Amino acid sequence: MPLSRQHFPSNFLWGTATASFQIEGAAHEDGRLPSIWDTFCAEPGRISDGSNGDVACDHYHRWEQDLDLIQSLGLSAYRFSIAWPRIIPTGTGAINEAGLDFYDRLVDGLIARGIQPHVTLYHWDLPQTLQDRGGWENRDTAYAFADYAAVVAARLGDRVKSYATFNEPWCVSILSNEIGHHAPGKQDRKAALAVAHHLHLAHGLALSRLRALNLTSQLGIVLNLTPAYPATDNEADRTAATLADGKGNRWFLDPILKGQYPHDIWEHYGAEVLPNVLPGDLELASQPIDFLGVNYYSRAFVSAGGKTLPEGTEYTDMGWEVYPEGLRDLLVRLHRDYQLPDLYITENGAAYPDVVSEDGQVHDGERTQYLQRHFQSALDAVQAGVPLKGYFVWSLLDNFEWAFGYSKRFGIVHVDYATQKRTVKDSALWLRDFLRVPTPA
């Protein structure tokens, strides 16, 4: 029998995901002020196609049709992020009611369509005014985040099924402040590790504030995790893979789930760049969470000697290896090594160079295969006893793919940015059929 949703637990949650800066547009409307990504887009050379988020998918004005699309596919959950620059535009202080009103309408629109709202409080669009005061390198920003989180949760309440504090702290810290490919585009390891620590602190501070609201919503965080595989069994490759896993995964998992930084990586980094961890910080950061969101895209194939993947390896348009087995391996490892709350795959999907064919359709067979294979891997994890409770496809819409601008298409729905026409891709039609449970005769 081909893979069917009936192979999954009957209460397994199927959803799709987006993020505010990537789809909303309306960058200067209803009181929103610039984020660090508005600033980053304006810096020549930062975005491969020179684009920005001023219009994006115009979701701010087209949200009702987009929610209709989610409903038409039979998805029962939608993960989206709140734009801090709409809610408290200067980062601290005055609340912009028009910003809260937008998300209020969005949440009510989802509920009216029988779709669960799942909120990410921070998906990278930090108010620029806070960056002007040091951004996440400044410990004060963690406290500002907790204030912002409390404002959002006080308004949206437990209409929202889950609140994730952060999306991908590794991207916010390392990719953005050590590697420099994302906003604010720094290349400073000490700064990056300070940012990571302040994110962990902010996560804890916000959790405390949200817990105090006595919501029925689940509270958690979303981590991008990339399992590292040594290219060979030799010691140099195994050591390199352990280091990659420690820097990319355990540096973010352990503070949240174990209340400590991994000792091997702490020693590896060395005193010069280590963050200033104050008493109580890690106790705050490791408060119990109700769920852990895992964003999985591919694995890391680690070779100390420059060995590459074999001929015939499949890649997505991002140049990422298609490796569905890595999802199962990752989830089973998490279940083995950590005391886990509920797990959700909060992002999995692929970019392919989709085009609208002459028949007006988007025949994205590679994406359908990608999803099928990763669904199977998720099922393998469930059958291995992993407390996996749901899966969100990244992404509902083609959207602003950060430093790649609009050149990479991750959506199960195609967006023509010139006309804003949405076209449901074949992968979405397959997903719709996958989700249709045949009614018993």
Ligand SMILES: N#[N+]C[C@@H]1[C@@H](O)[C@H](O)[C@@H](O)[C@@H]2O[C@H]12
């Ligand atoms: N790149 N890529 C696709 C996708 C990105 O569009 C999301 O915003 C991130 O949460 C995560 O990196 C994954």
